[in-house]
Amino acid sequence: GIQVEQSPPDLILQEGANSTLRCNFSDSVNNLQWFHQNPWGQLINLFYIPSGTKQNGRLSATTVATERYSLLYISSSQTTDSGVYFCAVGGGTASKLTFGTGTRLQVTL
Amino acid sequence: DAGVTQSPTHLIKTRGQHVTLRCSPISGHKSVSWYQQVLGQGPQFIFQYYEKEERGRGNFPDRFSARQFPNYSSELNVNALLLGDSALYLCASSLAGLDTEAFFGQGTRLTVV
Numbered sequence: 001g002i003q004v005e006q007s008p009p010d011l012i013l014q015e016g017a018n019s020t021l022r023c024n025f026s027d028s029v030n031n032l033q034w035f036h037q038n039p040w041g042q043l044i045n046l047f048y049i050p051s052g053t054k055q056n057g058r059l060s061a062t063t064v065a066t067e068r069y070s071l072l073y074i075s076s077s078q079t080t081d082s083g084v085y086f087c088a089v090g091g092g093t094a095s096k097l098t099f100g101t102g103t104r105l106q107v108t109l
Numbered sequence: 110d111a112g113v114t115q116s117p118t119h120l121i122k123t124r125g126q127h128v129t130l131r132c133s134p135i136s137g138h139k140s141v142s143w144y145q146q147v148l149g150q151g152p153q154f155i156f157q158y159y160e161k162e163e164r165g166r167g168n169f170p171d172r173f174s175a176r177q178f179p180n181y182s183s184e185l186n187v188n189a190l191l192l193g194d195s196a197l198y199l200c201a202s203s204l205a206g207l208d209t210e211a212f213f214g215q216g217t218r219l220t221v222v
Binding site: 030031033035040041042043045048050086088090095096097098099100101102 | 142144146150151152153154157159164165167197199201208209210211212213215216218
């Protein structure tokens with residue numbers, strides 16, 4: 001099956017800093033999503049981005065499908081950005097999303 | 110519009126017991142998937158149902174089963190509970206089967222003692 005690797009595993013930032021989270025995947029995909037998991041376990045949809053670039057406020061994402069990676073950019077980070085960020089991919093005849101191990105982000109004052 | 114709803118939110122069961130978890134998808138969505146997330150890991154795929162038919166099954170024992178009803182809601186059943194079944198169980202809803210954006214419920218946190 002598809003392998004998904006996320007980096008870095010942990011990230012500590014001061015409020016106002018920018019960051020880039022990376023997701024590498026091992027095969028071609030038809031679905032790629034970025035999620036933010038809050039402390040209560042809820043997975044919040046950030047982007048549905050199997051290819052191309054999207055922006056939503058302080059967040060943006062880019063997927064280069066031919067090179068099998070995706071990047072999530074967080075600008076001017078806030079304490080509410082803290083949590084775990086997951087990349088999940090689906091592809092081919094697979095009916096499932098395969099998740100990476102996540103990046104745990106902590107934003108401090 | 111209501112999002113994906115799961116019930117119950119928390120549950121404590123004893124080893125060997127049976128549990129049923131429930132999920133209602135977003136209105137108009139016909140696909141429901143179930144995931145298990147143990148502490149410190151990403152969610153792992155258990156099942157997908159689309160139009161009331163099983164479309165995918167993850168690497169879980171036969172103690173795990175699921176079904177989808179005519180109104181597209183779904184149940185996940187786990188028999189003979191083990192301590193290792195303690196996890197957050199997440200339900201995802203999507204419009205169709207493959208390659209459409211998935212939206213997750215708040216999860217059911219199951220503790221087996």
